[in-house]
Amino acid sequence: MSPVLLEIKDGIAFITLNRPEKFNAFNREMALLMQEKLDACKTDTVRCVYITGAGKAFCAGQDLAEVVDPNGPGMQRILSEHYNPIVTRIRELEKPVLAAVNGVAAGAGANLAICCDIVIAAKSASFIQAFSKIGLIADTGGSFFLPRLVGWQKASALMMLGDKVPADEAERIGMIYKFYEDNSFIAESERLADKLACMPTMALYLIKKELQWSSTHTLYEQLQNEDKLQQRAAQSSDYKEGVAAFLEKRQPVFKGK
Numbered sequence: 360m361s362p363v364l365l366e367i368k369d370g371i372a373f374i375t376l377n378r379p380e381k382f383n384a385f386n387r388e389m390a391l392l393m394q395e396k397l398d399a400c401k402t403d404t405v406r407c408v409y410i411t412g413a414g415k416a417f418c419a420g421q422d423l424a425e426v427v428d429p430n431g432p433g434m435q436r437i438l439s440e441h442y443n444p445i446v447t448r449i450r451e452l453e454k455p456v457l458a459a460v461n462g463v464a465a466g467a468g469a470n471l472a473i474c475c476d477i478v479i480a481a482k483s484a485s486f487i488q489a490f491s492k493i494g495l496i497a498d499t500g501g502s503f504f505l506p507r508l509v510g511w512q513k514a515s516a517l518m519m520l521g522d523k524v525p526a527d528e529a530e531r532i533g534m535i536y537k538f539y540e541d542n543s544f545i546a547e548s549e550r551l552a553d554k555l556a557c558m559p560t561m562a563l564y565l566i567k568k569e570l571q572w573s574s575t576h577t578l579y580e581q582l583q584n585e586d587k588l589q590q591r592a593a594q595s596s597d598y599k600e601g602v603a604a605f606l607e608k609r610q611p612v613f614k615g616k
Contacts, residue, residue, distance in 0.1 A: 360377060361377060361392065362376070362377050362378050362386075362388060362389040362392060363375070363376060363377060363389055363392040363393050363395075363396050364377050364413075365396045365399060365400075367402075367404060367405060369553065369556065370404065370405065370406040370407060370556035370557070370615075371405070371406070371407045371408075371409055371549075371552045371553065371556050372396075372399070372400045372405040372407070372408045372409065373409045373411075374393070374396050374397070374400075374408060374409065374410045374411075375410075375411055375412065375413050376389070376393075376410070376411070376412045376413065376417070376418050377413045378413075378422075379412075379413045379414025379415070379416070380414075381419070381422060382414070382415070382416035382418070382419035382462075382463065383412040383413065383414070383416050383417065383418045383419060383468070384418065384419040384420060384421060384422040384423075384468075385418070385420070385421055385422060385441065385442075385467060385468075386422045386424075386425045387425065387431075387432050387437075387440075387441065390437075390440075390441035390442065390445065391440075391441070393445055394444050394445060394448060397445065397448040397449065397452065398448065400452060400454070401452070401453070403615070405454060406454055406555070406556040406557075406558075406560045406615045407454060407455050407456075407457060407552050407553075407555040407556040408452065408454060408455070408456040408457065409457050409459055409548070409549070409552045410456065410457070410458050410459065410471075410472075410475065411458075411459040411460070411461050411548075412460075412461055412462060414462070415461075415462045415463075416461075416462040416463045416464075416468075417458075417460040417461055417462050417463060417464040417468055417472060417484065418464055418465070418467070418468025418469075418471060418472075419463065419465050419466070419468055420465045420466025420467040420468045420469070420489060421437065421466060421467050423493075425437075438498055442467055442471075442498060442499040442500075443499075445471065445499075446470075446471070446474050446499060446500045449471075449474055449475060450474065450567075450571065453560070453561075453564040454560050454563065454564060454615075455476045455477065455555045455558075455560075455563045455564075455567070456475040456476050456477075457475060457476065457477045457478075457479070457548070457551060457552050457555065458471070458472040458473075458475035458477070458478045458479070459479055459480075459544075459548040459552075460472050460478060460479065460480040460481065460484045460486075460526070460535070461480075461481050461484060461544065462481070462483070462484050463484065463485050463486075463487065464480075464484065464485070464486050464487070465486075465487040465489045466487070466488070466489040466490055466499075467498060467499040469486045469487060469488060469489075469501070470488075470497065470498070470499035470500055470501035470504065470505070471499055472486070472535075473486075473500075473501070473504045473505060473508060473534060473535070474499070474500045474504050476563075476567055477536050477551070477555075478534070478535040478536055479535060479536055479537050479538065479539065479544075479547070479548055479551065480526040480529060480530075480535055480537075480538045480539075480544075481526060481538065481539060481540075481541045481544040482525075482526050482527065482538050482539065482540050482541055482544075483526070483541050484525075484526045484538070485523050485524060485525050485526065485529075486523075486524045486526075486529050486534060486535075487521060487522070487523050487524070488501065488505070488517045488518045488521055488522075489521055490518070490521070491518065491519055491520070491521050492521045496518075497518045501518070502518070503574075505517065505518065505534075507574060508532075508533050508534050509532045509533055509534050513532060526538035557613060558613060559595065559597030559598070559600075559601060559613045559615070560597070560613070560615035560616075561591070561592065561595045561597060561615070561616065562592050562595070562597060562598070565588045565589075565591060565592050568588060569581075569584060569585060569588050572584050595616060596614060596616045597611075597613045597614065597615065597616060600612065600613060600614070601613070
């Protein structure tokens with residue numbers, strides 16, 4: 360079967376990392392296919408992207424057998440052609456991306472998860488910055504996202520020590536949005552994806568943009584950017600529907616436009 364599966368249903372694009380026998384560790388085929396699947400989510404029929412893993416793991420990071428293969432792509436190409444394009448696609452996608460972490464997320468797998476817009480996890484899941492254990496540094500955007508989520512000191516310790524962070528601890532320190540009991544995780548995660556798919560898609564994308572902008576700009580610059588983005592939001596059909604529904608005391612029916 361394909362190492363990355365895509366199913367689009369009711370406005371939700373379900374992307375499943377599908378190398379369960381390797382705990383969904385990435386090789387080149389899988390990484391390039393992941394980029395293709397994310398590109399396929401640009402269609403207007405998709406209003407939310409849901410990323411999860413098959414089997415017991417979310418993603419164990421890089422398949423090290425490929426790294427040591429003398430005929431393999433090599434570390435530089437793995438970063439520049441595999442992981443960096445995946446992170447870039449997730450951050451530039453004009454719709455919310457939900458990471459549903461069903462099991463262990465290690466190394467690049469952990470950072471793939473936390474680069475998404477909303478991260479939820481099963482209670483039995485865990486996150487590990489495993490890079491230092493084999494003499495590497497955090498990649499796949501981890502050095503950007505992790506300190507912004509949990510703070511400099513916590514991120515430094517997690518990246519250097521490679522501690523395993525259970526899902527409940529990940530929620531407590533702000534690494535993820537929420538964890539759910541294992542027996543309700545699939546239902547709760549799909550319910551959240553459905554909620555996102557029914558919301559005003561452009562507004563969610565503009566929230567995504569303003570949060571990214573805030574990471575590298577001053578308050579004055581951010582106020583100007585909020586002004587610019589709010590003007591775009593106010594021109595959307597969903598904004599008009601939201602206001603009309605509020606005044607008419609009914610539930611809005613957003614179209615994602």
